[in-house]
Amino acid sequence: MNNSPVLFALDALTGxxxxxxAIGVVATRQVLASLxxxxxxxxxxxxxxxxxxxxxxxxxxxxxxxxxxxxxTLLIPWLLRHTVSAEVYRTREIExxxxxxxxLLIAAVLIVLAYVVANPLLLGSVxxxxxxxxxxxxxxxxxxxxxxIAVRREAVPQLLGLLxxxxxxxxxxxxxxxxxxxxxxxxxxxxxxxxxLVIGMLTRRIHARLGTTAVGQLASLREQ
Amino acid sequence: MELAGILxxxxxxxxxxxxxxxxxxAAPVTLVASAIVLGLAVAVAAxxxxxxxxxxxxxxxTCDGLGALVLLLVAFVGxxxxxxxxxxxxxxxxxxxxxxxxxxYALYNLFVLSMLSVPLLANVALMWIAVELTTLLSAFLxxxxxxxxxxxxxxxxxxxxxxxxxxxxxGFLILYWGSRVAGLEPFTxxxxxxxxxxxxxxxxxxxxxxxxxxxxxxxxxxPMHTWLPDAHSQAPASICALLSGVETTTVLYVILRLFPVxxxxxGLDARPWFIGFGLLSVAIATLLxxxxxxxxxMFAFSxxxxxxxxxxxxxxxxxxxxxxxxxxxTGHAIAKSFCFFAAGVTVLGVGTQxxxxxxxxxxxxxxxxxxxxxxxxxxxxxxxxxxFVSEFxxxxxxxxxxxxxVVTLLAVLVxxxxxxxxxxxxxxxxxxxxxxxxxxxxxxxCKVTLALAAxxxxxxxxxxxxxxxxxxxxxxxxxxx
Numbered sequence: 001m002n003n004s005p006v007l008f009a010l011d012a013l014t015g016x017x018x019x020x021x022a023i024g025v026v027a028t029r030q031v032l033a034s035l036x037x038x039x040x041x042x043x044x045x046x047x048x049x050x051x052x053x054x055x056x057x058x059x060x061x062x063x064x065x066x067x068x069x070x071x072x073t074l075l076i077p078w079l080l081r082h083t084v085s086a087e088v089y090r091t092r093e094i095e096x097x098x099x100x101x102x103x104l105l106i107a108a109v110l111i112v113l114a115y116v117v118a119n120p121l122l123l124g125s126v127x128x129x130x131x132x133x134x135x136x137x138x139x140x141x142x143x144x145x146x147x148x149i150a151v152r153r154e155a156v157p158q159l160l161g162l163l164x165x166x167x168x169x170x171x172x173x174x175x176x177x178x179x180x181x182x183x184x185x186x187x188x189x190x191x192x193x194x195x196x197l198v199i200g201m202l203t204r205r206i207h208a209r210l211g212t213t214a215v216g217q218l219a220s221l222r223e224q
Numbered sequence: 225m226e227l228a229g230i231l232x233x234x235x236x237x238x239x240x241x242x243x244x245x246x247x248x249x250a251a252p253v254t255l256v257a258s259a260i261v262l263g264l265a266v267a268v269a270a271x272x273x274x275x276x277x278x279x280x281x282x283x284x285x286t287c288d289g290l291g292a293l294v295l296l297l298v299a300f301v302g303x304x305x306x307x308x309x310x311x312x313x314x315x316x317x318x319x320x321x322x323x324x325x326x327x328x329y330a331l332y333n334l335f336v337l338s339m340l341s342v343p344l345l346a347n348v349a350l351m352w353i354a355v356e357l358t359t360l361l362s363a364f365l366x367x368x369x370x371x372x373x374x375x376x377x378x379x380x381x382x383x384x385x386x387x388x389x390x391x392x393x394x395g396f397l398i399l400y401w402g403s404r405v406a407g408l409e410p411f412t413x414x415x416x417x418x419x420x421x422x423x424x425x426x427x428x429x430x431x432x433x434x435x436x437x438x439x440x441x442x443x444x445x446x447p448m449h450t451w452l453p454d455a456h457s458q459a460p461a462s463i464c465a466l467l468s469g470v471e472t473t474t475v476l477y478v479i480l481r482l483f484p485v486x487x488x489x490x491g492l493d494a495r496p497w498f499i500g501f502g503l504l505s506v507a508i509a510t511l512l513x514x515x516x517x518x519x520x521x522m523f524a525f526s527x528x529x530x531x532x533x534x535x536x537x538x539x540x541x542x543x544x545x546x547x548x549x550x551x552x553x554t555g556h557a558i559a560k561s562f563c564f565f566a567a568g569v570t571v572l573g574v575g576t577q578x579x580x581x582x583x584x585x586x587x588x589x590x591x592x593x594x595x596x597x598x599x600x601x602x603x604x605x606x607x608x609x610x611x612f613v614s615e616f617x618x619x620x621x622x623x624x625x626x627x628x629x630v631v632t633l634l635a636v637l638v639x640x641x642x643x644x645x646x647x648x649x650x651x652x653x654x655x656x657x658x659x660x661x662x663x664x665x666x667x668x669x670c671k672v673t674l675a676l677a678a679x680x681x682x683x684x685x686x687x688x689x690x691x692x693x694x695x696x697x698x699x700x701x702x703x704x705x
Contacts, residue, residue: 176401184349218376
């Protein structure tokens with residue numbers, strides 16, 4: 001293992017930018033901007049995987065990086081463009097439940113919470129230095145993604161929130177399990193596009209049937 | 225060999241269903257395939273009951289007592305729901321939409337395949353993918369009827385359960401981390417139980433909680449249950465039978481698998497969490513029963529209740545309580561699928577899911593009325609049905625181990641739930657019809673399904689055949705009882 005401080009510093013920088021993109025997804029007002037932030041976030045995930053791959057001499061992490069680039073920066077934007085109608089992108093302003101300042105305030109609380117959740121795992125002292133960076137930031141990105149789903153009413157931003165949660169899990173994953181079985185990598189390669197395809201097609205049907213993609217406003221099913 | 229066959233047959237059937245050879249082809253193909261799968265599953269379960277373990281293809285596919293029980297239940301409901309689909313889907317889909325019928329059966333086979341593979345895959349990471357696929361493959365089946373409500377239900381179902389599965393994924397990654405620290409190479413359930421005593425509790429415990437909450441979403445545990453009554457009330461009845469009867473059980477199986485792993489670790493105790501989530505689910509489901517207005521929704525709440533009871537049974541601990549949990553899983557799968565078949569026939573007859581709109585069903589549609597009544601009694605836990613016996617076993621085991629508070633709460637809630645379900649069913653079946661209800665002919669395949677599904681429903685409460693008893697015992701052992 002190569003614990004070079006340069007690699008560690010670069011990984012910490014990547015992690016900080018990764019978290020910023022997660023916050024950006026919470027705060028942004030436009031569908032296209034959300035998508036671009038998601039692509040940027042995926043690039044940072046791949047970068048972190050490469051840095052850890054060099055540090056730990058793990059060929060698996062290079063594979064993770066390659067899969068992430070192929071699926072999340074190329075395939076998913078392509079899939080979204082072909083399953084969801086252009087009209088959905090044209091709705092520039094995303095309807096949201098909370099205004100941006102309150103959203104950011106809650107986001108800050110969630111990041112602190114992520115550190116609280118990750119702390120017991122870090123004290124176990126089985127953690128290599130990279131885990132200290134990647135695990136709490138990954139969990140923070142998960143929480144922010146889940147929060148995005150909760151405050152967004154549009155279908156595509158909700159999907160991007162879901163994929164951001166997945167990115168968070170993998171950001172933590174590349175550090176805690178550097179030797180993930182090959183099979184799990186392949187699975188990740190299949191799983192994320194399938195999620196996008198299913199949700200994208202569902203969005204298209206909702207749009208065709210109801211003329212809207214404001215899924216957060218669908219509330220005909222509830223307890224009386 | 226059988227294990228591989230169980231996975232290959234539905235895959236082939238899914239491909240055949242898409243062949244463009246007319247609208248009458250996909251249904252019989254699916255039925256034949258699911259009958260073959262049921263036969264193979266019975267063979268596997270018989271072997272597991274005898275020896276406690278079935279191994280095929282060495283490291284990829286294995287099956288022990290608990291796995292074989294889940295496999296058998298999925299195969300059984302997969303078969304009856306395929307039979308029910310034949311008439312039901314043809315009746316509810318307008319003429320000329322051949323493609324959507326073909327798509328239904330193709331996805332149906334894949335959905336059943338994903339559930340069958342959960343108990344069979346030895347590698348825990350692969351099993352996670354199988355669970356994830358159960359959601360993704362069934363999303364369009366939930367939204368099949370294409371009404372605004374069905375699409376809304378499908379959306380909530382996919383987004384919330386996928387979010388839960390991703391949360392559970394972090395748990396599994398931490399679990400893998402822990403098993404590496406403990407020096408374990410293959411990431412299998414058997415290996416995990418072996419490695420657990422050497423795993424750092426600081427890793428094992430958060431992994432357990434992430435998986436409990438993440439997959440608990442898919443099981444429908446309160447407070448993560450909000451999507452469940454929507455999806456389980458808006459899908460076509462045949463799909464509801466699969467979702468409620470076995471999909472929830474399949475995911476609960478994964479959580480139960482963690483019980484022995486956490487159980488052997490020093491200083492950790494999963495039981496309070498199982499009992500807490502379980503009792504909360506039973507309590508909230510019971511409250512929701514009282515005000516429910518939609519009868520398919522009522523059966524969906526009943527699923528939340530039953531998942532809670534099974535979790536409490538696992539949490540009570542001991543061989544007897546675990547035997548009760550395995551028995552409850554069996555009784556639930558058989559009775560709940562029957563209830564949704566009965567609900568499907570009722571919807572065909574009256575054209576609504578509202579409890580208030582259905583009165584005096586026994587006069588207009590005696591078949592639907594009798595089916596609803598029998599199903600209602602069976603699922604609410606009246607003697608002599610299996611759910612009554614299993615609940616009795618669980619309560620008795622709890623008393624024997626001195627956990628009086630939990631047992632008292634569970635008993636009170638179960639009795640209230642029983643009264644609520646019977647009150648609603650009674651109003652629908654008896655009473656005076658308010659307005660003329662059109663008489664419809666129930667498709668023959670639906671009648672045959674009700675008759676076939678009623679056989680195990682009636683029998684296993686009174687008499688448990690020796691091989692099934694051995695299988696339940698083996699399942700209880702695998703839960704660490």
